[in-house]
Amino acid sequence: MSTDLKSDLKKDWKKIARASGLAIPDAALERVAQSLDALEAEFRPLVRALPPETEPAIAFRVSPGDAE
Amino acid sequence: MTLLEAAAALRRREISSMELTASALQRIERFNPSTNAVQFVIAEAAREQAKQADEELARGEGRGPLHGIPVAVKDLFYTKGVRTTGGSRLFEDYVPDHDATVVARLRAGGAVLAGKTGMHELAYGITSSNPHFGAIRNPWDRDCIPGGSSGGSGAAVAAGMVSMAMGSDTGGSIRIPAAFCGVVGLKPTYGRVSRYGAMPLAFSLDHMGPLTRSVRDAGAALNVIAGYDPHDETSSRRPAADYVPEIEPSLRGLRIGLPENFYFDRLDPEVDAAVRAAFRTAESRGAEIVPLRVPDIAAINTVARVILMAEASALMEAHLAQRDRFGGDVLSLLDQGRLLPATDYINAQRLRRASERAFAGLWSRVDCLFTPTAPITAPRIGETTVTVGSENEDVRLAATRLVRAINPLGLPAVSIPCGASRGLPIGLQIVGPPFTEALILRVAQALLPAEVPVPGL
Numbered sequence: 001m002s003t004d005l006k007s008d009l010k011k012d013w014k015k016i017a018r019a020s021g022l023a024i025p026d027a028a029l030e031r032v033a034q035s036l037d038a039l040e041a042e043f044r045p046l047v048r049a050l051p052p053e054t055e056p057a058i059a060f061r062v063s064p065g066d067a068e
Numbered sequence: 069m070t071l072l073e074a075a076a077a078l079r080r081r082e083i084s085s086m087e088l089t090a091s092a093l094q095r096i097e098r099f100n101p102s103t104n105a106v107q108f109v110i111a112e113a114a115r116e117q118a119k120q121a122d123e124e125l126a127r128g129e130g131r132g133p134l135h136g137i138p139v140a141v142k143d144l145f146y147t148k149g150v151r152t153t154g155g156s157r158l159f160e161d162y163v164p165d166h167d168a169t170v171v172a173r174l175r176a177g178g179a180v181l182a183g184k185t186g187m188h189e190l191a192y193g194i195t196s197s198n199p200h201f202g203a204i205r206n207p208w209d210r211d212c213i214p215g216g217s218s219g220g221s222g223a224a225v226a227a228g229m230v231s232m233a234m235g236s237d238t239g240g241s242i243r244i245p246a247a248f249c250g251v252v253g254l255k256p257t258y259g260r261v262s263r264y265g266a267m268p269l270a271f272s273l274d275h276m277g278p279l280t281r282s283v284r285d286a287g288a289a290l291n292v293i294a295g296y297d298p299h300d301e302t303s304s305r306r307p308a309a310d311y312v313p314e315i316e317p318s319l320r321g322l323r324i325g326l327p328e329n330f331y332f333d334r335l336d337p338e339v340d341a342a343v344r345a346a347f348r349t350a351e352s353r354g355a356e357i358v359p360l361r362v363p364d365i366a367a368i369n370t371v372a373r374v375i376l377m378a379e380a381s382a383l384m385e386a387h388l389a390q391r392d393r394f395g396g397d398v399l400s401l402l403d404q405g406r407l408l409p410a411t412d413y414i415n416a417q418r419l420r421r422a423s424e425r426a427f428a429g430l431w432s433r434v435d436c437l438f439t440p441t442a443p444i445t446a447p448r449i450g451e452t453t454v455t456v457g458s459e460n461e462d463v464r465l466a467a468t469r470l471v472r473a474i475n476p477l478g479l480p481a482v483s484i485p486c487g488a489s490r491g492l493p494i495g496l497q498i499v500g501p502p503f504t505e506a507l508i509l510r511v512a513q514a515l516l517p518a519e520v521p522v523p524g525l
Contacts, residue, residue, distance in 0.1 A: 013407055023389070024403050032404045039404075042370040047415045056417035057272075057424065057476075059302065 011040060070519045071231040071285040072312070075133040078125060085125070085136030085180060089118035092138035092182050095229045099525050103205045105214075105223035106183040107143050108151060114138060117180040124178070133288045135178030140233040142218050143184040144191055145171050145276075146265040154267040155187040155217075157200045157393045168265025169297045170234055170276055177292040185220030185233050191269045192380060192398045193217055194244050194467045195449070199395035203449050206249060208492055208523045212446040215248035215467065217241040221279045222249035228281075228522040232289050236266055237275045239376060240441075240471030243483035246279055247441035247495020250485045250520055252512070253279045254286045257502045258478030259304035261290070262297035270379035271302075272417075273372065273475040281520045283484065283513040287311035290505060309506050313513040320354030322511065325434035330365045331470055334457045335443045342487030342494040343440045346515055350438070353514045358434050363426035368473035371423060374408060374416035375476060381405025420476045427477050431501040436508055441483040441495030442467050471497060480505045484516045 013033040017024050024032075069077070077083045093114065096106050121136035141147070144154045146164035148171075153159045167175065174181065186204045188196045196219025197203040204219040206212040207227040214223040218235030222245025225233050235242040237255040246253025254277040261276040268274055278289035287310075294308040326347055332340060347357050381402050387393070388402060430437070443456050443466055453460045461469075474481045479499055486496035496515070500508040 016407055020406070022403075022406055024406070028400065028403055031400055032407065035400070036404055036407060039370065039373060042366075043374055043412065043416075046367050046370065046419055047412075050415065050418055050422065054418045054422050056414050057421040058414075058417050 010037065069231070070282040071137055071280060072133055072282070072288055074137055074231065075135070078136045079130065085118040085121040086115070088136065089114050089138045089180050089182060092230055095227065096183060099207070099227045099229060102210055102525065103207055103223045103227055104202050105185055105204055105220045105227060105229060106140060107153070107186040107201055107220060108184040110150060110181055110183055114180050114182045121178050121180060131176070131178035132292060134174060134292050136180060137232070138180045138182040138230050139174060140183045140185050140221065140224050140230045141171060141174070141181065142187050142221050142233070142235050144187060144236060144267040145234060147171055147181065147184065150184065152184070152267070154191065155189045155198050155201060158387050158390065160200070164265070166265065169262035169299060170266065170293050173293050179292070182230055183224070185218070185224050187220055188217035189395045189398045190384070191217040191236055191238060191241060191267070192401055194240065194464055196220065196245070197449055205449070206446050207525060208250060209446065211448050212492065213248065213449050215245035215446060218245050218279065222246055222251060222253070225249070225251045225279045225281055226522065227525060232278050232280045232285060235277060235279050237277060237475065238269045238273045239372060239475055240468045242275070242277050242279060243441050243471045243481060243495065243497060244467050246483040247493065248446035250488070250493030251279050251281055252283055252286045252516070252520070253277070253483045254290060254505070254509070255474070255481050256290060256294065256505050257304070257480045259302050260308070260480070260503065260505065261293050262300040262303050264297055264299035268383060270376045272379060273376055275475065281522070282518070283509055283516055284312050284315070286482065287313060287509045304503070306503055311506050311509055313506070313510040315513070316517060317510045317514045318354050319350055319511060319514050322355045322436075323358050323434045324350050324355045324511070325430065325437040326357050326359045327362045327437060327439060328359050329361050331362070331439040334459065335440055336445065336456060336489060338487070338489035339440050339443060339445070339494050342489070343438065343496055346486045346496045347438060349515055350511070360430070360433060362430065362437070363423060365473045367419070368423045368476060369469065371416045371419045372472045372476045374412055375420065377401060377405035378408050378413040378416070424477055436498055436500040436504070436511055439470055439497045439499065441471060441497040443469060445489050445492035445494060474499055478502065480508055482508050482512050484512045485520050486515070
């Protein structure tokens with residue numbers, strides 16, 4: 001219950017930007033916050049439903065010879 | 069005249085490369101002021117290359133179907149000694165000291181590089197209304213966008229300036245301009261065409277491919293640019309094939325998937341009708357139409373956007389202190405990407421893997437899928453929202469809604485014209501399993517056997 005409540009909290013993008021030391025003006029942050037909130041609403045439920053054994057699609061090759 | 073027809077005429081010495089190149093340069097000079105399709109014309113070097121091509125052809129030293137043919141490349145492909153801006157003020161004076169692999173292969177095939185086409189700033193958008201180099205206009209209606217980000221390539225090919233122009237596609241940037249400009253646009257499988265020397269937008273989503281006025285020309289261009297490249301570590305070692313389909317291919321025995329969910333949910337009615345008519349045409353050519361449910365495309369679109377924003381912002385981070393050098397729409401997307409945590413990127417890549425597996429199951433039931441390329445025809449320049457059905461939708465989200473998911477899956481897809489609405493072209497997207505470019509081009513050729521028309525300009 002408490003986990004769900006926490007994950008449903010809206011992110012404060014301005015505070016995140018400041019804490020990250022990003023020099024993004026307030027007016028620009030106002031604009032991006034709306035888009036990021038919408039993306040968050042679509043993305044977070046997908047992440048919650050991911051089985052833990054699913055590994056990322058990131059390719060790392062020890063040597064170029066291992067490429068297909 | 070198609071690229072392959074011009075190539076045949078060159079071989080028969082009925083026309084020279086100098087004449088073809090002069091004609092291309094004349095059309096650029098005549099129609100570029102009203103379309104802004106070509107950002108840099110490379111006239112002198114093109115004439116030199118054409119002269120050399122004619123001399124080689126006269127000596128019987130043919131280098132293939134592109135030998136002596138004037139072409140253009142999007143201005144994000146590195147061209148040795150020629151400015152390569154990526155449509156950005158950041159790189160407005162950048163002159164590479166080497167060619168992109170695609171450009172090197174075009175040159176080795178004897179193609180004549182006549183110009184570099186305009187694009188959406190940094191390839192990060194679909195309008196091609198570039199704040200630094202001006203808006204590119206659709207040859208079918210110059211008040212409309214050509215689509216993007218390869219808008220200049222779509223417009224240059226549609227206007228008959230060149231018969232082939234190279235584009236790049238990170239979330240639909242070849243297929244959208246192909247649909248809006250009424251030309252053929254091929255996004256090959258990830259790894260089929262080298263990305264080396266093409267300014268990246270998102271490493272794991274970027275694909276390079278041609279825009280042409282005939283399906284066979286797209287195959288001919290792919291024949292020249294496809295194949296392993298040691299400079300691109302995601303390049304596939306799988307041998308390339310002959311991608312030029314026969315002139316009248318049969319579709320007998322082919323199973324074409326008709327998506328029952330998502331793709332036909334919210335379309336302009338005339339787009340819906342034109343794409344459904346394409347299914348009937350395919351059936352009349354012998355194909356079997358298989359209705360089926362596709363995996364959650366909306367979810368894959370979301371995953372693709374997270375990956376795109378994270379990778380693009382990572383790439384551009386070093387430049388983001390120079391905020392006045394970016395257009396507003398691109399800067400906003402780059403700001404968004406910087407605020408995404410690393411965990412979101414990793415989880416998006418995990419979701420991508422899951423989506424890939426879900427999609428792979430489809431290919432045991434069908435050989436390819438038909439979908440609309442875009443739910444709408446080309447919007448007007450400056451429009452930020454469009455009405456689709458009864459809903460208002462952001463132009464960028466609407467234009468990419470049916471194409472974006474194919475990029476994280478890395479699948480080959482081609483957009484071909486399949487009708488028109490109020491004088492503007494409608495695109496059909498044909499998607500196949502990995503490395504089936506020859507198959508999807510065969511299907512495309514069966515539906516579009518002739519060269520597409522050039523609008524009266």
